[in-house]
Every structure is written in structure tokens, then in C-alpha cells.
Amino acid sequence: MSNFVSMLLTPEFFFSILRISAPIIFATLAAIVVEKAGFCNIGIEGLMMFSALSGSLVSYYAGSWFWGLLAALVVGVLMSLIMGFFAFQMKTDIVLVGIAINMMGSGGTLFLCKVITNITEGRAMASTTGLITKDLCIPDITIPLVNKIPFVGQVLSGHNLLTYLAFLLCLLTSIMLYKTSLGLNIRAVGENPNAASSVGVSVLKIKYIAMGFSGLMSGFGGAFMSMAYAQGWSLDMVAGRGFIALAAQAMGNGECLGGMLSSLVFGFAQALGIKFSAIGLDSNLASPIPYAVTIIGLVIFAVSRNRKELKKRSSAALEKKASSQA
Amino acid sequence: MTKRREIGFTLIRGFLAILIALLVATLLIFISAEGDGIGEKMEAAGEALKQLLIGPLFRMGKNGTSFELKRLADVFAAMIPTIFTGLSVCVMFSANQFNLGSEGGSMLGAFVAGMIAVYVPMAAGIHPVVAVLAAGVAVAVVMLIPAVLKAKMGVSEMVNSLMLNYIIMYIIKYLMSTHLADKSKGQIQSFPFMETAKIGPIVDNSVFTGAKLTWGFVVALIAVVIVAVFMYRTRWGYSIRMIGINQSFSMYSGMKVGAVVVLSQVLGGFLAGVGGGIEMLGRYPTFSWSALPGYGWTGITIAILAGNNPLYVPLAAFFMAYLSKGCDLMATYAGVPAQLIDIIQGVIFLFFAAEQFMARYRQKLVVKTAQEELQRKNAQSLEEGGAVNV
Numbered sequence: 001m002s003n004f005v006s007m008l009l010t011p012e013f014f015f016s017i018l019r020i021s022a023p024i025i026f027a028t029l030a031a032i033v034v035e036k037a038g039f040c041n042i043g044i045e046g047l048m049m050f051s052a053l054s055g056s057l058v059s060y061y062a063g064s065w066f067w068g069l070l071a072a073l074v075v076g077v078l079m080s081l082i083m084g085f086f087a088f089q090m091k092t093d094i095v096l097v098g099i100a101i102n103m104m105g106s107g108g109t110l111f112l113c114k115v116i117t118n119i120t121e122g123r124a125m126a127s128t129t130g131l132i133t134k135d136l137c138i139p140d141i142t143i144p145l146v147n148k149i150p151f152v153g154q155v156l157s158g159h160n161l162l163t164y165l166a167f168l169l170c171l172l173t174s175i176m177l178y179k180t181s182l183g184l185n186i187r188a189v190g191e192n193p194n195a196a197s198s199v200g201v202s203v204l205k206i207k208y209i210a211m212g213f214s215g216l217m218s219g220f221g222g223a224f225m226s227m228a229y230a231q232g233w234s235l236d237m238v239a240g241r242g243f244i245a246l247a248a249q250a251m252g253n254g255e256c257l258g259g260m261l262s263s264l265v266f267g268f269a270q271a272l273g274i275k276f277s278a279i280g281l282d283s284n285l286a287s288p289i290p291y292a293v294t295i296i297g298l299v300i301f302a303v304s305r306n307r308k309e310l311k312k313r314s315s316a317a318l319e320k321k322a323s324s325q326a
Numbered sequence: 327m328t329k330r331r332e333i334g335f336t337l338i339r340g341f342l343a344i345l346i347a348l349l350v351a352t353l354l355i356f357i358s359a360e361g362d363g364i365g366e367k368m369e370a371a372g373e374a375l376k377q378l379l380i381g382p383l384f385r386m387g388k389n390g391t392s393f394e395l396k397r398l399a400d401v402f403a404a405m406i407p408t409i410f411t412g413l414s415v416c417v418m419f420s421a422n423q424f425n426l427g428s429e430g431g432s433m434l435g436a437f438v439a440g441m442i443a444v445y446v447p448m449a450a451g452i453h454p455v456v457a458v459l460a461a462g463v464a465v466a467v468v469m470l471i472p473a474v475l476k477a478k479m480g481v482s483e484m485v486n487s488l489m490l491n492y493i494i495m496y497i498i499k500y501l502m503s504t505h506l507a508d509k510s511k512g513q514i515q516s517f518p519f520m521e522t523a524k525i526g527p528i529v530d531n532s533v534f535t536g537a538k539l540t541w542g543f544v545v546a547l548i549a550v551v552i553v554a555v556f557m558y559r560t561r562w563g564y565s566i567r568m569i570g571i572n573q574s575f576s577m578y579s580g581m582k583v584g585a586v587v588v589l590s591q592v593l594g595g596f597l598a599g600v601g602g603g604i605e606m607l608g609r610y611p612t613f614s615w616s617a618l619p620g621y622g623w624t625g626i627t628i629a630i631l632a633g634n635n636p637l638y639v640p641l642a643a644f645f646m647a648y649l650s651k652g653c654d655l656m657a658t659y660a661g662v663p664a665q666l667i668d669i670i671q672g673v674i675f676l677f678f679a680a681e682q683f684m685a686r687y688r689q690k691l692v693v694k695t696a697q698e699e700l701q702r703k704n705a706q707s708l709e710e711g712g713a714v715n716v
Contacts, residue, residue: 100672111354114663115358291493
């Protein structure tokens with residue numbers, strides 16, 4: 001056991017937590033902003049699938065990771081705007097729009113991959129893992145000076161460009177939500193759309209912007225999956241991260257910092273699972289750990305929230321009683 | 327609006343949604359068709375479309391097209407699990423519970439039924455019945471997790487059920503690759519099912535046996551009737567639908583919201599499990615699934631197409647099975663990847679669920695009906711010597 005713990009306390013392990021958390025952080029940011037605007041986007045999973053595929057394909061055909069990343073972002077935003085069109089203008093239940101996108105994201109990406117590349121592996125499968133080489137992936141960055149610090153340097157330096165961007169975007173999104181007029185509008189639309197519209201805010205426009213933002217974040221997440229986490233796209237490679245992000249958003253209380261911390265918890269759970277299978281635990285038993293942690297996390301969050309609510313209500317009742325007696 | 331116009335409108339709207347989806351499909355088929363130049367591509371795309379649209383009924387060969395019962399039987403057989411998942415989603419969505427666990431539910435049901443078929447000997451008649459019921463109960467118990475968490479603590483049943491899908495899949499994979507595997511075989515599979523546990527074909531001839539059109543189909547249709555009666559003729563079914571329409575109203579009128587929220591998901595889980603169990607015992611000689619089967623997602627599409635009305639579920643299931651068979655044939659004979667079905671499914675789904683889709687036309691119909699009514703009333707009051715409203 002102590003052997004195992006010492007295995008965990010290595011810089012590689014902490015490094016892997018940050019790396020694994022990055023796509024979940026992107027997806028969580030996507031979930032947070034739409035939640036602030038008052039609705040729930042469960043299609044993040046599907047958006048990430050489409051972005052992952054288009055990113056890897058374009059980077060292969062254009063021969064550069066930059067165009068791949070750009071394509072992933074554009075596809076993410078476009079698809080999310082289409083989702084927005086159906087949800088806001090065609091009045092489809094947003095949950096159903098999300099389910100439809102996820103449905104298309106699973107088999108549909110495989111269809112597109114087969115059609116575009118003409119690659120088939122066996123009779124049924126296809127992937128772009130054969131197309132993407134190391135130079136077509138988004139590059140890793142070594143931070144000068146920091147990488148000289150023992151332990152900390154090994155944990156913090158040498159990450160992928162997008163990993164740093166994920167943490168940076170947590171900060172930027174938070175600033176956007178709380179320090180800009182756009183953020184104020186988004187929150188106002190989420191709190192009370194009628195009030196927002198009465199002071200001249202275009203509710204529809206804000207909702208589209210929030211949706212587009214979540215598409216952008218999903219685009220980053222998808223690009224990370226196919227061009228940094230793994231080399232190339234393969235079927236269902238997002239593996240529920242879009243759904244885990246919904247849980248991370250709820251556990252983080254809808255805030256960027258909280259969302260980031262809960263994403264790190266899921267990253268930790270997954271890194272732990274990988275370590276477990278490295279010491280001989282069946283990988284089929286290690287793989288469900290992050291999903292189980294999600295359920296447990298949601299329950300803990302709900303219990304603490306309900307308790308707070310109860311306290312608030314009882315203290316409010318006490319105050320009322322006191323004031324009526326006085 | 328008159329009832330006849332309402333039905334006519336629903337039909338036209340559904341037809342248009344399907345048409346749009348098929349147009350998208352045609353475009354994609356055209357893009358993916360092999361051939362140089364537009365002419366050749368058109369031809370290839372035409373062939374592929376033919377397979378998609380009439381392939382499930384007719385065999386098209388060099389010596390003309392001929393009706394083929396086997397393919398139709400395949401379509402009916404493919405409806406068995408999706409009718410059950412469709413019903414399962416109907417019940418849960420009616421209560422506004424977006425539980426997406428039918429997917430994992432049908433896999434777990436198949437697994438439980440399969441294990442009982444391998445390890446628990448029983449008499450021929452009751453073996454499949456017990457196995458399938460046990461499958462249903464097992465999934466119902468698992469669905470208690472998201473249901474109770476939702477009812478007691480307000481945790482999103484959607485996220486929890488999705489997470490459960492993954493957990494179920496991995497645990498079954500673990501059990502299948504270690505304790506329950508038939509190690510003498512090259513691929514991962516269980517020991518063969520006992521003969522007593524298998525669900526037989528409705529008619530014992532080569533067509534029905536080959537298509538695996540089993541008694542499960544009859545059971546599925548009976549389940550449709552039972553669920554429809556439950557939803558529209560019982561107190562519990564009424565509560566489920568009312569809570570779906572307006573939860574606060576139901577609570578203030580004295581319904582036990584928590585109990586009904588749990589009931590709807592447990593019942594949905596039971597149906598998904600039964601469907602998975604019947605599919606496993608009817609179609610396969612051993613348990614060999616290593617991934618989620620996809621019946622749950624199809625079930626969601628079916629429930630949306632059926633407007634959450636159990637009675638329309640078989641129709642919607644037939645439609646989806648027909649399209650899916652068409653896509654398979656297209657993959658075999660025209661080289662278009664079969665996953666096209668997922669895109670078609672998604673597009674139909676989007677337009678069907680879109681409330682505003684053709685809302686203007688609906689508005690026109692409503693106005694027309696009202697004007698006609700007014701005219702009739704005026705004519706009537708003229709006859710009686712009264713005033714005319716304009």
C-alpha cells in the first residue's frame with residue numbers, strides 16, 4: 001500500500017492529473033456559461049466529437065496543427081449555433097436538441113470519417129489515428145526557469161499549449177462573466193429574461209452568444225482530445241467527458257473556479273484509475289472510477305446544498321419570528 | 327381546430343420532417359458515392375437510395391425486383407428491443423424525467439437474462455420467462471439510484487443515468503473477461519445458453535428462424551397495450567402524465583410527486599431490462615456484447631416520433647427499423663457507411679421535436695377553422711332572424 005502511495009506522489013502523476021483535467025475544464029466552461037444564461041447544453045459531448053474529428057482531419061489535409069485547431073473551433077461554434085437555432089427559434093426542447101447532437105456525434109462522425117478519408121479498419125471501424133503524426137499535434141510548451149525547479153517544474157512545465165489555455169480560460173471566463181457588460185447581460189438573461197429584455201437587452205442575441213461560447217469551448221476540448229490527448233480521432237473518444245462536465249458545473253456551483261476544482265477532482269479520479277490498472281487492476285474495473293466519482297460528487301454536492309438551504313430557511317424564519325415579537 | 331385537421335396537420339408535419347431528413351441523407355449519399363464525374367455519382371447515389379428506401383422489402387438483382395419476406399421479417403425482428411426501449415423512454419419522458427439509462431438498462435437486462443440462461447437450470451416453459459423478468463427487475467433496481475437521488479435530493483437524473491450507462495458497461499465487460507468467460511473461445515463470450523432458455527420463432531420455418539422473429543415480438547406488442555392502458559386508464563399513469571405537464575400543480579393537488587418520479591424511472595428501467603433480456607435470449611446463442619447496444623438512443627427517437635404515446639411506439643419502431651435495415655443494405659450493396667442512420671435519426675429527431683416547425687401553417691389552419699365556424703354560426707343566426715357578427 002505504501003508502495004502504491006509513493007507511486008502516486010511522483011511528479012508524473014500530478015502532471016497527468018493536469019493533462020487529463022484539461023478537456024474536462026474546457027467542457028465545464030462550456031457548461032458554466034450556458035447555465036449562467038439560463039439553460040443547459042447537454043450536447044457538449046457531441047460538439048466535442050465533431051470538433052475532434054474536424055480538427056484532426058483538417059490538420060492532416062492542411063499539414064499544420066494551427067488550421068486543425070481553427071477548424072475544430074469553427075465547427076464547434078457553427079454546430080452550437082445550429083443547436084441554438086433549433087432550441088431558441090424552432091422551440092425544440094434544449095435537452096432534446098442536445099440528445100440529437102450527441103446521437104449524430106457518435107455514429108455520424110464515424111460516417112463522415114469513413115466518407116472523407118476512405119479508410120476502413122476491418123468492416124466496421126475507422127479512425128484518423130494513422131494520419132496524425134507528432135508534428136501535426138498541438139505542441140507542448142516548456143516554460144523556461146520554471147522547468148528547473150525540482151518537482152514543481154516537472155509538474156507544471158512541458159504541458160500542451162491547450163492545457164495552459166484551459167486554466168487561463170477559467171480566469172478569462174470568470175472575468176468575462178463578472179467584469180464585462182456582456183457577462184452582466186448573460187447573467188441577467190439567466191436570472192430573469194423578462195427584466196433583461198425590459199432594459200433593452202436582446203435576450204435572443206445573448207442566448208446565441210452564450211451558446212456560441214459553449215461551442216467554442218467544446219471546440220477547444222475536442223481539438224485537445226484528437227490533437228493532444230491522443231494522436232488522431234477514434235470512435236467515441238470523448239467518452240462521456242461532455243457529461244462529466246455537466247456534473248462538474250453543478251458541483252462547482254456554476255462558478256469558474258469551482259468548476260475548475262471539480263474538473264481536477266475528475267482528472268484525479270481518472271489518473272488514479274490509470275495508475276490502478278498499471279499495478280494490475282483490471283482496466284475494466286479502473287475505467288468506471290471517474291463515472292462513479294461523478295455520481296458520488298453530485299450527491300455530496302446536493303446534500304451540502306440542501307443543508308445550506310435548510311439553514312437559510314430556518315434562520316430566515318427565526319428572524320421573522322423575532323421581528324414580529326419585537 | 328377540428329380533430330380531422332389536427333390529424334392531417336400532424337401527418338403532413340411528420341411527413342415533411344422525414345422528407346427533410348431524407349434530403350439531407352441524399353446529399354450525404356451523393357457526396358459519399360463512388361464514381362468520377364457527376365453523372366456516375368448520380369447513378370451510384372440513385373442505386374444507394376433505392377436500397378435505402380425499398381431495399382427492406384424488395385430484393386433488387388439482375389433479374390428484376392422481387393418481394394422478399396425474409397427482409398421484412400428482419401425489420402420486424404429488429405423492432406423487438408426498440409419497442410421496449412421506446413416504451414421505457416415514453417414512460418420516463420411523460421413524467422418529464424430525462425433519464426437516459428435505457429441504453430445501459432438494455433445491456434444489463436441482456437446480461438442478467440443471459441447469465442440466468444447459462445447458470446440456472448429450469449423447465450423449458452418458465453426458464454425464459456423467469457430470466458426475462460429477472461432482467462427487468464435487476465434494471466429496475468439499478469434505476470432506483472438516479473430515481474431516488476432525483477426525488478430525495480434533486481440530483482439531475484440525466485447526468486446520473488448517463489454515468490450509470492458507462493459503469494454498467496465496464497462492470498459487465500469486467501465480469502465477462504474474467505469470471506464468466508468461456509476461455510476456450512477466441513473472443514470474449516459466455517458459455518452457451520441452455521436450450522430451455524431460448525425464445526423460439528413464432529413460426530418454425532426458415533424465414534422466421536433466420537430472421538429471429540421470435541415470440542418476443544408478440545410480447546412486445548402486448549407490452550405496448552399494457553403500457554398504454556397503464557398510462558391512460560390508471561391512477562398512477564395519470565399521475566405520471568400530470569407531473570410531466572405541471573409538477574407544482576400536481577404537488578399542490580395532493581399527488582405524491584416523489585413516489586411518481588421514482589415509479590416512472592423504475593418502470594422505465596424494468597421495460598428496458600425486459601427488452602434487453604428478450605433480445606438476448608431470442609437472437610444470440612451466448613452473451614458476447616462488449617459495448618452498449620444503442621437501443622436506448624433509438625428508443626429516445628422512437629418516443630419522440632410517437633409523441634410519448636405508447637400506442638404509436640410500434641409504428642415509430644417499425645419506421646426506425648426499416649430505415650436501419652435500409653442503411654445496412656446500402657452499406658452492403660452500395661458502399662455507403664451504415665452509420666448514416668445516426669445522422670438521419672438526428673435530423674428527423676430535431677424537426678419532430680421542433681414546436682415551431684410549420685407553426686405558421688398551423689396558425690393558418692386554426693384561423694381558417696375559426697372563420698368557418700363563424701360563417702356557419704352567422705348563417706344559422708340569419709335563418710333564425712338574428713344579427714350577424716362580422
